[in-house]
Amino acid sequence: MDAQTGSTASAFPPGFPWGGAIAANHAEGAYLTDGKRLDISDGFPRGIKHEYDAVIDPKKCYPTHEAIDFYHRYPEDLALMREMNFRAFRTSINWSRIFPNGDDDEPNEVGLQFYDSLFDEMRSRGMEPVVTLSHYETPIHLVG
Template sequence: MGSTGREAEVARADFPDGFVFGVATSAYQIEGARREGGKGDNIWDVFTEDKERVLDRSNGDIAVDHYHRYREDIELMASLGFRAYRFSISWARIFPDGLGGKVNEQGVAFYNNLINFMIAKGIEPYATLYHWDLPNNLQKTLGGWISEKIVDYFALYAEACFANFGDRVKRWITINEPLQTAVL
C-alpha cells in the first residue's frame, strides 16, 4: 500500500527496455552445508557458535539448504520470470583457510554447477566476491580487513574465482556494502 492509501500498481511494462529483473542472496544466509564440500569456517560460522549472541539462536549451518537445493531455487526464479541472480561466492568454500594455497575443488564444482544451471535456465549470473563472510582463519591470524596483508589473499581468491567462473560470469561485485565492512 502506498502513502496515498491506494494499492500500488506496478507492471514490468512500467520499466524501461533493458531493465533487469533479478534476485539476490548471500552465501552465508542461504547455502548452509557448513561442514560439507570442504568448506572452512567463516567469521559468521564462529560468531553464531556462541548461542547467546543471536536472540533466536539461529545460524547458517543449514540455512535454506541452497547448497543441496539450488536447482529448485533456480527453477523457482526462472518460473517467476527473473533473468538475473546476484549471489555471493563463499571465500571459505573456495579457500577453506582463506590463504589461497590450494583451491577447494568441491567448492569450485558447487559454483560451476550453480552457474551452469542458472545459464541453462536463462538467468544471468552476477557474482559477489565478498558478502561479509571472511574466512575465520584470516580474522584469527591477521585481524581481518584491518591488515594490509589481506589484500594479497583477497587478490588470490578473486583470481581463482575469475579463472574458474569468469568464462560465464560477466558481471562482478567486489564487496557487498563496502562501507559496512570498513566501518564495522
C-alpha cells in the same frame, strides 16, 4: 501519468534484469561440507545480537550452518525463480568454500565445482549470474 490509461505505474525499461539476490552465508548452509571451513559468519548464534562464538557451541543454533540449504537445493530454488521470470540472480561466493583457510595455495576443487554448476544452472534457466566476491565470509583462520 499515462495519458491513455490514467495509470501512474511505471514499467521497467526493455532489457531490465529483473531478478533476486542472496548472500552465500545466508542461504547455502552446508557450513562444513565438501572442504568448506569456518568463516566469520558461522560464529553468530541465532537471536543473540553482538555475541560471537569463536568456538562453536553445539547447544546453540547458528543460522548459517543449515540456512535454506541452497548448496544442495539450488536447482529447485532456481526453478521457482524462473517461474517468476527472473533474468538475473545475484549471489556471493563464500571465500571459505573456495579457499577454506583463506591463504591456501590451491583452491578447493569441490567448491569451484559447486559454483560452476550453480552458474551453469542459472544460465540454463535464462538467468544472468551477478556475483559478489565476498559478503562477510572471511575465513576464520585469517582473523583468529
